[in-house]
Amino acid sequence: MNLKRYLPILQWAPQYGRGQATSDLVAAVIVTVMLIPQSLAYALLAGLPAHVGLYASILPLVIYAVFGTSRTLSVGPVAVASLMTAAALAPLAEAGTPEYIAGAVLLAVMSGLMLTIMGVLRLGFLANFLSHPVISGFITASGIVIAASQLKHIFGIQASGHNLLTIGQSLILSIGNTNLATLAVGTGTLLFLVFARKRLKPLLTAMGQAPALADILTRTAPILAVLVTTLVAWQFQLDSQGVRLVGDVPRGLPDFTMPSLDTELWQQLAVSALLISVIGFVESVSVGQTLAAKRRQRIDPDQELIGLGAANLGAGFSGGMPVTGGFSRSVVNFDAGAETPAAGAYAAVGIALATLFLTPAIAYLPQATLAATIIVAVSTLIDLPALGRTWRYSRPDFGAMLATIVLTLVYSVEAGIVAGVALSIGLFLYRTSRPHCAVIGPVPGTEHFRNVLRHRVELCPRVTFLRVDESLYFANARFLEETVMDLVTGQPELQDLVLVCPAVNLVDASALESLETINERLTDAGVRLHLSDVKGPVMDRLGDTELLANLGGQVFLSAYEAWQALTRPAAAAQRSEPEHPYHGNDREPALCRPADHHRSDIPGDTD
Amino acid sequence: MNLKRYLPILQWAPQYGRGQATSDLVAAVIVTVMLIPQSLAYALLAGLPAHVGLYASILPLVIYAVFGTSRTLSVGPVAVASLMTAAALAPLAEAGTPEYIAGAVLLAVMSGLMLTIMGVLRLGFLANFLSHPVISGFITASGIVIAASQLKHIFGIQASGHNLLTIGQSLILSIGNTNLATLAVGTGTLLFLVFARKRLKPLLTAMGQAPALADILTRTAPILAVLVTTLVAWQFQLDSQGVRLVGDVPRGLPDFTMPSLDTELWQQLAVSALLISVIGFVESVSVGQTLAAKRRQRIDPDQELIGLGAANLGAGFSGGMPVTGGFSRSVVNFDAGAETPAAGAYAAVGIALATLFLTPAIAYLPQATLAATIIVAVSTLIDLPALGRTWRYSRPDFGAMLATIVLTLVYSVEAGIVAGVALSIGLFLYRTSRPHCAVIGPVPGTEHFRNVLRHRVELCPRVTFLRVDESLYFANARFLEETVMDLVTGQPELQDLVLVCPAVNLVDASALESLETINERLTDAGVRLHLSDVKGPVMDRLGDTELLANLGGQVFLSAYEAWQALTRPAAAAQRSEPEHPYHGNDREPALCRPADHHRSDIPGDTD
Structure with a gap:
C-alpha cells in the first residue's frame, strides 16, 4: 500500500x-x-x-x-x-x-x-x-x-x-x-x-x-x-x-x-x-x-x-x-x-x-x-x-x-x-481583521435576533447583543477589543454585553486573551460580559480556561435565553457590584422598547 | 473636528x-x-x-x-x-x-x-x-x-x-x-x-x-x-x-x-x-x-x-x-x-x-x-x-x-x-486551508440537512451534497478542488454535486477560479455542479461571473430545494448529455435510501 x-x-x-x-x-x-x-x-x-x-x-x-x-x-x-x-x-x-x-x-x-x-x-x-x-x-x-x-x-x-x-x-x-x-x-x-x-x-x-x-x-x-x-x-x-x-x-x-x-x-x-x-x-x-x-x-x-x-x-x-x-x-x-x-x-x-x-x-x-x-x-x-x-x-x-x-x-x-x-x-488578513459585526435585537414576538440597522427589533439600553460573523483569531482579536470598548464608551447606561457567536468556528489563543481582556475591562467598567450560541467544539476548548472561570456574566445557549434572563426587571434588581468605583448604574432598568434604527458605531456593518 | x-x-x-x-x-x-x-x-x-x-x-x-x-x-x-x-x-x-x-x-x-x-x-x-x-x-x-x-x-x-x-x-x-x-x-x-x-x-x-x-x-x-x-x-x-x-x-x-x-x-x-x-x-x-x-x-x-x-x-x-x-x-x-x-x-x-x-x-x-x-x-x-x-x-x-x-x-x-x-x-493559513467539510443529507421527514457521518440521513447515489464551513479563499481553494474531485472519483454513479454554502462569507478571486475549474472538471466528467444556500452578498458578486454563466447545474435557494429537484425520477429522466465520452450514467436512477453510515473521504470531518 x-x-x-x-x-x-x-x-x-x-x-x-x-x-x-x-x-x-x-x-x-x-x-x-x-x-x-x-x-x-x-x-x-x-x-x-x-x-x-x-x-x-x-x-x-x-x-x-x-x-x-x-x-x-x-x-x-x-x-x-x-x-x-x-x-x-x-x-x-x-x-x-x-x-x-x-x-x-x-x-x-x-x-x-x-x-x-x-x-x-x-x-x-x-x-x-x-x-x-x-x-x-x-x-x-x-x-x-x-x-x-x-x-x-x-x-x-x-x-x-x-x-x-x-x-x-x-x-x-x-x-x-x-x-x-x-x-x-x-x-x-x-x-x-x-x-x-x-x-x-x-x-x-x-x-x-x-x-x-x-x-x-x-x-x-x-x-x-x-x-x-x-x-x-x-x-x-x-x-x-x-x-x-x-x-x-x-x-x-x-x-x-x-x-x-x-x-x-x-x-x-x-x-x-x-x-x-x-x-x-x-x-x-x-x-x-x-x-x-x-x-x-x-x-x-x-x-x-x-x-x-x-x-x-x-x-x-x-x-x-x-x-x-x-x-x-x-x-x-x-x-x-x-x-x-x-x-x-x-x-x-x-x-x-x-x-x-x-x-x-x-x-x-x-x-x-x-x-x-x-x-x-x-x-x-x-x-x-x-x-x-x-x-x-x-x-x-x-x-x-x-x-x-x-x-x-x-x-x-x-x-x-x-x-x-x-x-x-x-490583504486577506486585513479583510478578516475587520469581520462583519452587528448589534442585534429580537424581532418583536419572535425568538429571532436581527441586525438593528436593518430590522425593527426590540432594544434595551442596559443590554447590548453583539454578533460577530467570523472566527476569532489574532488578526481580528484587537478589532474585537476596540469594537466592544467603543460600544461600551458610547453607552453609559450599559450593564450587560452579550457576545453572540453562532459564526465563530475557532477561537485562537490571541482571541482568547482578547476575550479575557475584554472581560476584565468590562468588569472594571461595571459591565458584565456574557456569551451565547457558542458552538460545541469552541465551548469544549473554552471550558478549561480562565475566561469562563472569571467571566463577569454567563454563557447562554441562545441570544433569546440571554434576552429573557437579562431584560426582566428581576434580573437587574438582583445585581449588586458596589465595590467598583466606576460602576454608576444602580438606577432602575429602563423600559425595553422597539426601535426602528439604532445607530451602531461598528464599521463595515452591512448585514 | x-x-x-x-x-x-x-x-x-x-x-x-x-x-x-x-x-x-x-x-x-x-x-x-x-x-x-x-x-x-x-x-x-x-x-x-x-x-x-x-x-x-x-x-x-x-x-x-x-x-x-x-x-x-x-x-x-x-x-x-x-x-x-x-x-x-x-x-x-x-x-x-x-x-x-x-x-x-x-x-x-x-x-x-x-x-x-x-x-x-x-x-x-x-x-x-x-x-x-x-x-x-x-x-x-x-x-x-x-x-x-x-x-x-x-x-x-x-x-x-x-x-x-x-x-x-x-x-x-x-x-x-x-x-x-x-x-x-x-x-x-x-x-x-x-x-x-x-x-x-x-x-x-x-x-x-x-x-x-x-x-x-x-x-x-x-x-x-x-x-x-x-x-x-x-x-x-x-x-x-x-x-x-x-x-x-x-x-x-x-x-x-x-x-x-x-x-x-x-x-x-x-x-x-x-x-x-x-x-x-x-x-x-x-x-x-x-x-x-x-x-x-x-x-x-x-x-x-x-x-x-x-x-x-x-x-x-x-x-x-x-x-x-x-x-x-x-x-x-x-x-x-x-x-x-x-x-x-x-x-x-x-x-x-x-x-x-x-x-x-x-x-x-x-x-x-x-x-x-x-x-x-x-x-x-x-x-x-x-x-x-x-x-x-x-x-x-x-x-x-x-x-x-x-x-x-x-x-x-x-x-x-x-x-x-x-x-x-x-499556521493560521494552514488551519483555514483545510476547512471543515461534510457530506450532508436530509434527515428523513424533515427539511434539515445533517452530516452523514453523524446522523441517520437520506442518501442518493446520483446526488451528493457537500457543505463547506469556511469562507473560500486562496489558501483553501485547492483543497476544495481536491475534496470535490476525490468525492467524484470515488463515486462513479454520481451525476449531481451540490455545494452547500451557508457558512461561506467570502469567495475571493482564487476560490472563484477554483469553482470555475471544479465546474469545468465536473462537466468534463459528466457531473453537474450546483450551488445552494449562497449568502446574498456572495451571490451579488458571483452574479456577473463566468462561473454562473457556465455553471453545469443551478443555484438553489436551499439544500432541500435542490434535493427535491434533483432526486425525483423526473429530474433524472430529463437529462441528456450524450455528447460527453466519459459520461456513462444513463441508467435509471437508483432508489434513494436512508443510510446509517456513509463513508466519506473528507479529512478533518468532525461535525
Missing part, C-alpha cells in the same frame, strides 16, 4: 497491455516532435547551451514515469522556469560559461531536493500561499519578459537584462546593429508560426482533413520551421552572413554530473530554487489535475512533489536544467491519447535518439528560429484580460495581481512573486 | 482646571521618581551613556502630551525597546562610541517617521500580525535575555552578547574576574529591591499605612537604592575599588541633534526600526487601552501611532533613544491619579530639572545598582506559565510561541519576532 503510494508506477505497470503501449507510443512520437525544438529553445532562453535542454528531457521523463501520479503530464524544460533560471544565474556568472552551467545544474538539484523533502513532509499545502491572481499575474508578466528577451535573437543583436526596462534599454542601444539575414529568418519563422497557430487548422479542416489530424499537423509547425530553417542555414551558409546558429552540440547521452558543493553558492541560489520549485509545482499540479479530472482519475499533490523532485534530481545529475510539467505539451500528450506515464518514458527515448543522431544537424539551427518558437509559445501565457476580470470581481485580488505584474516587469521575477504572495496574505 | 483628531490636546486642554492640575502634579512627582533610575538603567541596557536615557525622557513626554490619545500612558525608555536597540546597534559600532550613539538617535528618528507615516496612513492594523502568543513569548524571552545581560554588571566583569548562548559563554569565561565590591553593591541592591517588591507593601500595611500610600512608598524603592548606593559610592570612593560608576554626565538640557543622513546606515537599521516601532506600538496600545477602559475612556490606535511617532522624532532630534509607553510607569501614573497627558509633561519638567541639577550626583551611581533595578523590573515580564496555558489551549499557537522564545533566546530578538510572526500567519 505504502509502496504503491511512493512508487505510483506499481499502480499501472502490472496491468500494462499492448493497447496502452500503442496509444502511449503514438503520443510519445508527437510529444517528441514538439519537445525537440522546445528543449533547445528553453535552454537558449535560460542562457544555456542547447544540449542542456536535451539532457533535461531524457532522464527526468523516465524518473517521472516511476514516481509521478499524473498519467499524462509531460515533464521537461518549460518557459517560466527557464526565465527564472536565467534571472537566478545572471548575477553569478556570464551566460554559457562553465560556472553558469554548473549553476543551472545546482538549481535543478536543489529544486529536486526541496520538492522531494516537501513531498515526504507532505508540505504540498505551501503552494496554497500562491493565490490564483498572483500566479496568473506572474505568468502573464513572465510571458511578456520572455518575449521581450527573445527580440535580440530575432534582430540578431546583442542585448541583456531580465526585466522590461533593462531589456528595452539594451535593445534600443543596439537596434542599429540589426542583422538583416537574421531578421529575415526570425520574422519569417514568426509569421509562419503565427499563421500555423491561427489559420492552419481551419485551412486543413476546410481541405477535408479530420479535425484531430489537422490539430496534430498544426502542432508540428515548430519542428517544420526548425527543419526548414536548418536546411536553409546549411545550404546558404547563413553563419557567414552573421546569422547566429546553435553551433556544435556534444553528441551522445549525458554523463553523470556532480553538482557543486560550494555552500556559498547553495545559499545564493536557495531562494531562487525554492521559487522555481513552488511555481513549477503549482503549474504541474494545476495542469495535471485538469487532465486527470477529464478521465475521473486523480493525482496526489504530495506524491507529485516527490515525482517532480526526483525528476529534477535526475535533471541535475545528468547535466540538465530545472524541469516541471509543461502545459501545452501535456495537453498534446493527453489529446494524442497517452494513457500512462510510459508515454513520457518513450518520449525520453526519442530525445535520446535525437541527442545521439541529430546533433550534427542541430548545429545549423538558427537561434532566431528558436526565439520565434519561444515568442509564439509564450504568447499564449499572456492573459491581460484577467486584469480586468479580477478588477471587476475583487479589488484586493486585483491589487495583489497588479503588484506582481508590475514588479515582475520592471524589477525581477523573484521580487514580483514575493511581493504578490506577501500582499495577498496581507 | 479633524484638528482635534490630529491634536488630541485640544480635547482636554480647554477644560483643564485646577483640580486636574493638582492630580496631574502629584502623579508627575511619583512618576519622575520612578523614571530617573529607569531612564538611566535602560540607557545602560541599550549600551548608551546615562544621559541619553534622560534626554529621551524630556521632549518625548511633552510631545506625547500634545499628540497622544491616552490620558495616562507614561512614555519614555522601556526595557524591551532598549534591548532591541542594543541588538540592532551591536553589529555596527562599539557600545558607547559616538557612532553607536548616532545609531541610537537614528533608530529613534526612523522609528518616529515609520510610526507617524503608519498613523497618517491608518496602518494600525499591521500590529494585528503580532499574535498574543508571539508577543507574550517574545517579551518573556526578552526579559530573560535582558536579565542575563545585566549579570556582568552585578559581578563587575566584562561580557558581551545579545542572546543567552553568547552572554552565557562570555560570563563563564570572565566569572573569575568578579569584583567583590561590585558584587556586594549589586546583590545588596538586588536583595533590597526583591524584598521591597515582595514584602515591603504588606509590611507597611501591617504597620498601619494606607494601602495606597504603602504602594507608592514601595514604588520608590529603586530611587532609594539609587540614593543609598550613590552615597556609599561617593563616601567610600568605590570606584577606586573597581566598582564601575555611571561617571560624568553632561550637565544641562539636550541640544538639537541632527540624525545621520547616511543612506547605507538607514538601510541597515530599517528592519530593526520597524520592529522596535511595531513592538513598542503594540505594548503602548495594550496598556493604554487597559487603563482607558477602567475609566470608560478610549484611545485611537491610529492617532497613537502619530503620538508615539512624534515622541520618537522628539527623542531622536534631542539626542535620545527610542521611546514607547512603559507598562509599570503607566500603571503607577494611573494609580497616582493622573487625569490628563499634562502629567507626562510635568514629569518631563522633573527629568529636565534632574538633568540640570542632579548630574554631578549621578556620576557616583554604581552601574551594579542600575543592573539590579533592570533585573527586578524585567522579572515581571517573564511569564513562563503562559507556555503551559497556551500548550493546553492550542498547539499551533504554542508552536508559534515556542519558536519565538527559542529563537529570541538562542539567536536574536529580531529573528525571534520575525519567525514568530511568519509561523503564526503560516
Whole structure:
C-alpha cells in the first residue's frame, strides 16, 4: 500500500497491455516532435547551451514515469522556469560559461531536493500561499519578459537584462546593429508560426482533413520551421552572413554530473530554487489535475512533489536544467491519447535518439528560429484580460495581481512573486481583521435576533447583543477589543454585553486573551460580559480556561435565553457590584422598547 | 473636528482646571521618581551613556502630551525597546562610541517617521500580525535575555552578547574576574529591591499605612537604592575599588541633534526600526487601552501611532533613544491619579530639572545598582506559565510561541519576532486551508440537512451534497478542488454535486477560479455542479461571473430545494448529455435510501 503510494508506477505497470503501449507510443512520437525544438529553445532562453535542454528531457521523463501520479503530464524544460533560471544565474556568472552551467545544474538539484523533502513532509499545502491572481499575474508578466528577451535573437543583436526596462534599454542601444539575414529568418519563422497557430487548422479542416489530424499537423509547425530553417542555414551558409546558429552540440547521452558543493553558492541560489520549485509545482499540479479530472482519475499533490523532485534530481545529475510539467505539451500528450506515464518514458527515448543522431544537424539551427518558437509559445501565457476580470470581481485580488505584474516587469521575477504572495496574505488578513459585526435585537414576538440597522427589533439600553460573523483569531482579536470598548464608551447606561457567536468556528489563543481582556475591562467598567450560541467544539476548548472561570456574566445557549434572563426587571434588581468605583448604574432598568434604527458605531456593518 | 483628531490636546486642554492640575502634579512627582533610575538603567541596557536615557525622557513626554490619545500612558525608555536597540546597534559600532550613539538617535528618528507615516496612513492594523502568543513569548524571552545581560554588571566583569548562548559563554569565561565590591553593591541592591517588591507593601500595611500610600512608598524603592548606593559610592570612593560608576554626565538640557543622513546606515537599521516601532506600538496600545477602559475612556490606535511617532522624532532630534509607553510607569501614573497627558509633561519638567541639577550626583551611581533595578523590573515580564496555558489551549499557537522564545533566546530578538510572526500567519493559513467539510443529507421527514457521518440521513447515489464551513479563499481553494474531485472519483454513479454554502462569507478571486475549474472538471466528467444556500452578498458578486454563466447545474435557494429537484425520477429522466465520452450514467436512477453510515473521504470531518 505504502509502496504503491511512493512508487505510483506499481499502480499501472502490472496491468500494462499492448493497447496502452500503442496509444502511449503514438503520443510519445508527437510529444517528441514538439519537445525537440522546445528543449533547445528553453535552454537558449535560460542562457544555456542547447544540449542542456536535451539532457533535461531524457532522464527526468523516465524518473517521472516511476514516481509521478499524473498519467499524462509531460515533464521537461518549460518557459517560466527557464526565465527564472536565467534571472537566478545572471548575477553569478556570464551566460554559457562553465560556472553558469554548473549553476543551472545546482538549481535543478536543489529544486529536486526541496520538492522531494516537501513531498515526504507532505508540505504540498505551501503552494496554497500562491493565490490564483498572483500566479496568473506572474505568468502573464513572465510571458511578456520572455518575449521581450527573445527580440535580440530575432534582430540578431546583442542585448541583456531580465526585466522590461533593462531589456528595452539594451535593445534600443543596439537596434542599429540589426542583422538583416537574421531578421529575415526570425520574422519569417514568426509569421509562419503565427499563421500555423491561427489559420492552419481551419485551412486543413476546410481541405477535408479530420479535425484531430489537422490539430496534430498544426502542432508540428515548430519542428517544420526548425527543419526548414536548418536546411536553409546549411545550404546558404547563413553563419557567414552573421546569422547566429546553435553551433556544435556534444553528441551522445549525458554523463553523470556532480553538482557543486560550494555552500556559498547553495545559499545564493536557495531562494531562487525554492521559487522555481513552488511555481513549477503549482503549474504541474494545476495542469495535471485538469487532465486527470477529464478521465475521473486523480493525482496526489504530495506524491507529485516527490515525482517532480526526483525528476529534477535526475535533471541535475545528468547535466540538465530545472524541469516541471509543461502545459501545452501535456495537453498534446493527453489529446494524442497517452494513457500512462510510459508515454513520457518513450518520449525520453526519442530525445535520446535525437541527442545521439541529430546533433550534427542541430548545429545549423538558427537561434532566431528558436526565439520565434519561444515568442509564439509564450504568447499564449499572456492573459491581460484577467486584469480586468479580477478588477471587476475583487479589488484586493486585483491589487495583489497588479503588484506582481508590475514588479515582475520592471524589477525581477523573484521580487514580483514575493511581493504578490506577501500582499495577498496581507490583504486577506486585513479583510478578516475587520469581520462583519452587528448589534442585534429580537424581532418583536419572535425568538429571532436581527441586525438593528436593518430590522425593527426590540432594544434595551442596559443590554447590548453583539454578533460577530467570523472566527476569532489574532488578526481580528484587537478589532474585537476596540469594537466592544467603543460600544461600551458610547453607552453609559450599559450593564450587560452579550457576545453572540453562532459564526465563530475557532477561537485562537490571541482571541482568547482578547476575550479575557475584554472581560476584565468590562468588569472594571461595571459591565458584565456574557456569551451565547457558542458552538460545541469552541465551548469544549473554552471550558478549561480562565475566561469562563472569571467571566463577569454567563454563557447562554441562545441570544433569546440571554434576552429573557437579562431584560426582566428581576434580573437587574438582583445585581449588586458596589465595590467598583466606576460602576454608576444602580438606577432602575429602563423600559425595553422597539426601535426602528439604532445607530451602531461598528464599521463595515452591512448585514 | 479633524484638528482635534490630529491634536488630541485640544480635547482636554480647554477644560483643564485646577483640580486636574493638582492630580496631574502629584502623579508627575511619583512618576519622575520612578523614571530617573529607569531612564538611566535602560540607557545602560541599550549600551548608551546615562544621559541619553534622560534626554529621551524630556521632549518625548511633552510631545506625547500634545499628540497622544491616552490620558495616562507614561512614555519614555522601556526595557524591551532598549534591548532591541542594543541588538540592532551591536553589529555596527562599539557600545558607547559616538557612532553607536548616532545609531541610537537614528533608530529613534526612523522609528518616529515609520510610526507617524503608519498613523497618517491608518496602518494600525499591521500590529494585528503580532499574535498574543508571539508577543507574550517574545517579551518573556526578552526579559530573560535582558536579565542575563545585566549579570556582568552585578559581578563587575566584562561580557558581551545579545542572546543567552553568547552572554552565557562570555560570563563563564570572565566569572573569575568578579569584583567583590561590585558584587556586594549589586546583590545588596538586588536583595533590597526583591524584598521591597515582595514584602515591603504588606509590611507597611501591617504597620498601619494606607494601602495606597504603602504602594507608592514601595514604588520608590529603586530611587532609594539609587540614593543609598550613590552615597556609599561617593563616601567610600568605590570606584577606586573597581566598582564601575555611571561617571560624568553632561550637565544641562539636550541640544538639537541632527540624525545621520547616511543612506547605507538607514538601510541597515530599517528592519530593526520597524520592529522596535511595531513592538513598542503594540505594548503602548495594550496598556493604554487597559487603563482607558477602567475609566470608560478610549484611545485611537491610529492617532497613537502619530503620538508615539512624534515622541520618537522628539527623542531622536534631542539626542535620545527610542521611546514607547512603559507598562509599570503607566500603571503607577494611573494609580497616582493622573487625569490628563499634562502629567507626562510635568514629569518631563522633573527629568529636565534632574538633568540640570542632579548630574554631578549621578556620576557616583554604581552601574551594579542600575543592573539590579533592570533585573527586578524585567522579572515581571517573564511569564513562563503562559507556555503551559497556551500548550493546553492550542498547539499551533504554542508552536508559534515556542519558536519565538527559542529563537529570541538562542539567536536574536529580531529573528525571534520575525519567525514568530511568519509561523503564526503560516499556521493560521494552514488551519483555514483545510476547512471543515461534510457530506450532508436530509434527515428523513424533515427539511434539515445533517452530516452523514453523524446522523441517520437520506442518501442518493446520483446526488451528493457537500457543505463547506469556511469562507473560500486562496489558501483553501485547492483543497476544495481536491475534496470535490476525490468525492467524484470515488463515486462513479454520481451525476449531481451540490455545494452547500451557508457558512461561506467570502469567495475571493482564487476560490472563484477554483469553482470555475471544479465546474469545468465536473462537466468534463459528466457531473453537474450546483450551488445552494449562497449568502446574498456572495451571490451579488458571483452574479456577473463566468462561473454562473457556465455553471453545469443551478443555484438553489436551499439544500432541500435542490434535493427535491434533483432526486425525483423526473429530474433524472430529463437529462441528456450524450455528447460527453466519459459520461456513462444513463441508467435509471437508483432508489434513494436512508443510510446509517456513509463513508466519506473528507479529512478533518468532525461535525
